[in-house]
Amino acid sequence: MSEHPTKLIASMGARAREAALVMAAAPTASKAAALRAAATRIRAAETAILSANAEDVARARGAGLSDAMIDRLILNPDRLGGIATALDDVAGLPDPVGEIIDERERPNGLVLRRVRVPLGVIGIIYESRPNVTVDAGALALMAGNAAILRGGSEAVETNRALHTALAAGLADAGLPTDAVQLVPTTDRAAVGAMLTASGLIDIIVPRGGKGLVARVQAEARVPVLAHLDGINHLYIDAAADPEKAATLAVNAKMRRTGVCGATETLLIDRAYADPAPVLAALIDAGCALRGDVAAQAVDDRVTAATGEDWDTEYLDAICAVALVDGVEGAMAHIAVHGSHHTDAIVTEDEAVAERFLDTVDSAIVMWNASTQFADGGEFGLGAEIGISTGRLHARGPVALEGLTTYKWQVRGTGQTRP
Amino acid sequence: MSEHPTKLIASMGARAREAALVMAAAPTASKAAALRAAATRIRAAETAILSANAEDVARARGAGLSDAMIDRLILNPDRLGGIATALDDVAGLPDPVGEIIDERERPNGLVLRRVRVPLGVIGIIYESRPNVTVDAGALALMAGNAAILRGGSEAVETNRALHTALAAGLADAGLPTDAVQLVPTTDRAAVGAMLTASGLIDIIVPRGGKGLVARVQAEARVPVLAHLDGINHLYIDAAADPEKAATLAVNAKMRRTGVCGATETLLIDRAYADPAPVLAALIDAGCALRGDVAAQAVDDRVTAATGEDWDTEYLDAICAVALVDGVEGAMAHIAVHGSHHTDAIVTEDEAVAERFLDTVDSAIVMWNASTQFADGGEFGLGAEIGISTGRLHARGPVALEGLTTYKWQVRGTGQTRP
Numbered sequence: 039m040s041e042h043p044t045k046l047i048a049s050m051g052a053r054a055r056e057a058a059l060v061m062a063a064a065p066t067a068s069k070a071a072a073l074r075a076a077a078t079r080i081r082a083a084e085t086a087i088l089s090a091n092a093e094d095v096a097r098a099r100g101a102g103l104s105d106a107m108i109d110r111l112i113l114n115p116d117r118l119g120g121i122a123t124a125l126d127d128v129a130g131l132p133d134p135v136g137e138i139i140d141e142r143e144r145p146n147g148l149v150l151r152r153v154r155v156p157l158g159v160i161g162i163i164y165e166s167r168p169n170v171t172v173d174a175g176a177l178a179l180m181a182g183n184a185a186i187l188r189g190g191s192e193a194v195e196t197n198r199a200l201h202t203a204l205a206a207g208l209a210d211a212g213l214p215t216d217a218v219q220l221v222p223t224t225d226r227a228a229v230g231a232m233l234t235a236s237g238l239i240d241i242i243v244p245r246g247g248k249g250l251v252a253r254v255q256a257e258a259r260v261p262v263l264a265h266l267d268g269i270n271h272l273y274i275d276a277a278a279d280p281e282k283a284a285t286l287a288v289n290a291k292m293r294r295t296g297v298c299g300a301t302e303t304l305l306i307d308r309a310y311a312d313p314a315p316v317l318a319a320l321i322d323a324g325c326a327l328r329g330d331v332a333a334q335a336v337d338d339r340v341t342a343a344t345g346e347d348w349d350t351e352y353l354d355a356i357c358a359v360a361l362v363d364g365v366e367g368a369m370a371h372i373a374v375h376g377s378h379h380t381d382a383i384v385t386e387d388e389a390v391a392e393r394f395l396d397t398v399d400s401a402i403v404m405w406n407a408s409t410q411f412a413d414g415g416e417f418g419l420g421a422e423i424g425i426s427t428g429r430l431h432a433r434g435p436v437a438l439e440g441l442t443t444y445k446w447q448v449r450g451t452g453q454t455r456p
Numbered sequence: 457m458s459e460h461p462t463k464l465i466a467s468m469g470a471r472a473r474e475a476a477l478v479m480a481a482a483p484t485a486s487k488a489a490a491l492r493a494a495a496t497r498i499r500a501a502e503t504a505i506l507s508a509n510a511e512d513v514a515r516a517r518g519a520g521l522s523d524a525m526i527d528r529l530i531l532n533p534d535r536l537g538g539i540a541t542a543l544d545d546v547a548g549l550p551d552p553v554g555e556i557i558d559e560r561e562r563p564n565g566l567v568l569r570r571v572r573v574p575l576g577v578i579g580i581i582y583e584s585r586p587n588v589t590v591d592a593g594a595l596a597l598m599a600g601n602a603a604i605l606r607g608g609s610e611a612v613e614t615n616r617a618l619h620t621a622l623a624a625g626l627a628d629a630g631l632p633t634d635a636v637q638l639v640p641t642t643d644r645a646a647v648g649a650m651l652t653a654s655g656l657i658d659i660i661v662p663r664g665g666k667g668l669v670a671r672v673q674a675e676a677r678v679p680v681l682a683h684l685d686g687i688n689h690l691y692i693d694a695a696a697d698p699e700k701a702a703t704l705a706v707n708a709k710m711r712r713t714g715v716c717g718a719t720e721t722l723l724i725d726r727a728y729a730d731p732a733p734v735l736a737a738l739i740d741a742g743c744a745l746r747g748d749v750a751a752q753a754v755d756d757r758v759t760a761a762t763g764e765d766w767d768t769e770y771l772d773a774i775c776a777v778a779l780v781d782g783v784e785g786a787m788a789h790i791a792v793h794g795s796h797h798t799d800a801i802v803t804e805d806e807a808v809a810e811r812f813l814d815t816v817d818s819a820i821v822m823w824n825a826s827t828q829f830a831d832g833g834e835f836g837l838g839a840e841i842g843i844s845t846g847r848l849h850a851r852g853p854v855a856l857e858g859l860t861t862y863k864w865q866v867r868g869t870g871q872t873r874p
Contacts, residue, residue: 059791059815059817062817063814063815142836144834144835144836148825148829150835150836155817157847157848158817158847240847240848241847261679261846279870281870282870285870285872286870286872289872289873290872293872293873373477391867395865395867396481397481399477399480399573399576399863400863401863401864402863402864402866403863403864403865403866404865404866404867405865405866405867405868406867406868406869406870406871407566407866407867407868407870407871408871408872408873410872410873411566411866411871411873416562416873417562417568417864418560418562418568428679429575429576429659429861430575430658430659430848430849430861431848431849433861433862433863433864434863434864435864443847443848443851444851445817445818445819445820445821445851445852446819446820446821446835446851446852446853447813447821447822447823448820448821448822448823448825448829449809449813449822449823449824449825450822450823450824451824452697452699452700452703452704452824452825453824453825453826453829454703454704454707454708454711454826454828455707455711455826455828455829455831455834
């Protein structure tokens with residue numbers, strides 16, 4: 039706390055940059071060994087970590103934090119075991135570093151290769167969930183980067199204990215502990231210093247609520263990999279299979295309402311024969327529906343939507359419902375109200391589905407599948423550091439590959455340019 | 457001029473966004489036809505374009521612009537023919553849009569594809585060279601984007617004439633003319649409005665001198681694809697072939713001194729047997745050498761370098777020269793003073809070369825080749841919109857692929873997430 043945040047981040051950044059050079063050259067086996075060693079360290083330190091966590095939880099209770107926030111903060115042997123297992127999982131992922139993306143030989147004999155390399159120094163800014171310390175740290179390290187972690191003040195003791203295990207894992211594998219550093223102050227100015235640390239931090243990944251992500255996007259001079267909103271749509275086409283329509287609607291909305299892949303607006307083709315069972319299934323599952331006039335006419339339990347409903351990420355058991363004129367009407371609605379996260383169509387008409395998949399400008403577009411599949415694990419990427427709704431660098435679930443860049447290697451035999 | 461720049465850019469951006477949707481779905485043949493039609497339009501309008509250019513040149517002369525700036529501005533039948541030919545060349549490039557980057561099937565039967573799609577709306581901010589209007593515009597369009605062009609005030613008449621041809625080419629091919637718009641004011645506030653047009657402009661590409669690029673990077677809220685400096689190094693290793701060493705040094709430095717791929721610092725291994733002929737070859741070619749004490753001892757025509765020389769992009773017939781301790785010394789120098797653009801090694805020792813290619817953290821690393829090859833055309837990319845020294849999204853020469861992103865398409869048969 040005594041150190042000025044800008045100086046603190048500058049010094050951490052310089053050490054991270056040094057460590058990043060070592061990590062970039064580290065063999066896959068060393069990086070994997072570090073993560074596995076960290077998992078072992080976490081399991082061995084279970085008592086210490088849980089007692090640190092208990093301190094945080096007691097402080098949070100004393101400060102009157104909501105039950106939902108305390109639930110995000112709290113660890114138990116089960117959750118801690120999950121954190122350790124996640125480390126082992128990331129250690130087993132294919133290493134993207136060194137992958138040859140493409141290779142070409144020029145007529146003058148120059149051989150050009152694009153080779154995947156780490157991004158460098160990744161700043162991760164997150165809120166109360168302490169598992170992010172390990173999950174995000176592990177992904178950054180496995181992709182050959184150094185990470186600077188700035189967790190929420192509620193989880194300060196837990197984060198310190200988890201960070202100790204992660205750093206010890208690096209040391210066990212002979213890698214520099216500076217490759218994963220935890221910002222040792224909860225001074226908010228440290229976040230500001232990270233966001234403007236161009237040249238020291240290569241990319242910022244915010245993990246948390248809308249407020250955090252919006253602040254980061256507004257203040258950052260360093261590039262940001264972020265998703266702001268998941269205002270996702272499920273469109274039921276005239277040619278939808280009625281059973282799939284109802285099942286997918288319920289799963290897409292209600293499986294877990296608090297995740298960014300949850301559907302927030304249901305669009306139904308005016309030509310769809312029987313919308314009533316879809317709405318009834320959602321209501322029976324405990325979902326409140328807010329609809330336009332046409333949707334209200336389908337089921338009188340649908341209340342009137344206001345203009346705001348079409349632009350709201352509820353993250354709750356509430357769904358907006360509108361009837362639209364076919365796939366073109368659905369796509370027009372999504373173009374205006376969507377957040378470029380995940381949008382899905384339910385139809386048996388392949389041509390209509392392909393039109394939707396080609397045209398809707400979202401990170402993830404789906405045909406006859408639940409929007410709740412929007413997840414790096416479900417995509418087979420092993421894990422994710424977040425789901426990007428930006429258009430640059432990485433889009434949709436971001437895993438190891440999204441934490442790398444490439445360089446061009448040119449091999450010649452003395453060629454000069456005429 | 458009468459319209460407020462923020463309102464002007466908002467209105468242009470909204471029209472560009474509409475046009476971008478059409479361009480994203482446009483078949484390759486239509487995009488190529490538009491560029492070829494624009495080339496035809498330019499050839500047909502040669503007299504009008506050259507007379508517009510003559511106006512600009514006369515105004516520039518009246519304003520006392522330097523000969524170098526007027527040379528960048530001036531067109532003649534030959535240069536205009538080159539601009540038209542470049543359009544035909546871009547029209548013949550493979551279309552990246554629709555390319556399937558990868559495909560995987562999940563155990564639950566979901567089929568995931570990453571498909572290349574256009575970035576959206578690209579803002580291009582440039583200075584006096586009017587060819588950028590066509591070159592950069594064409595690349596943006598061929599990759600399925602819309603472009604908002606903001607050229608230098610010196611070239612206002614020329615840019616207008618070239619833009620007319622480009623827009624006419626789009627119309628000839630049945631594509632929306634709003635896909636390429638020229639900012640109709642030289643009010644500098646319009647640049648500020650572009651830099652903050654989040655949601656309207658997806659990426660800004662600055663093309664011009666250091667001052668422009670630095671201003672864009674400092675002010676932009678929209679992501680920027682830019683290179684700031686090309687402080688490139690050529691390292692001559694102990695195991696270098698003497699003939700290659702001298703030839704590559706002269707070509708890398710002197711072929712064209714004003715390009716961003718020109719070498720600015722020559723590093724020579726202290727163990728290299730005979731550095732004198734390399735320095736003599738450069739001096740004979742008209743290059744002034746500024747060296748450390750060891751380099752001055754090799755040839756007394758080498759003047760003393762100051763600390764600044766190691767961090768200077770001369771873009772002139774001047775070269776800094778330092779003797780270093782082997783490849784590790786060279787890489788340490790590059791790590792401190794390089795700008796992550798292009799760095800090369802001359803050696804016959806493959807292990808040393810591979811160490812350099814793996815370790816040096818630059819967009820382009822070369823072995824036994826001239827740094828002057830740092831160019832999209834030379835890389836076989838057909839053209840380039842610039843060379844990115846940033847780490848995100850695209851690195852090194854940026855051509856069509858760098859102006860795209862991807863989306864995830866998920867095809868299912870009714871899968872719900874458990």
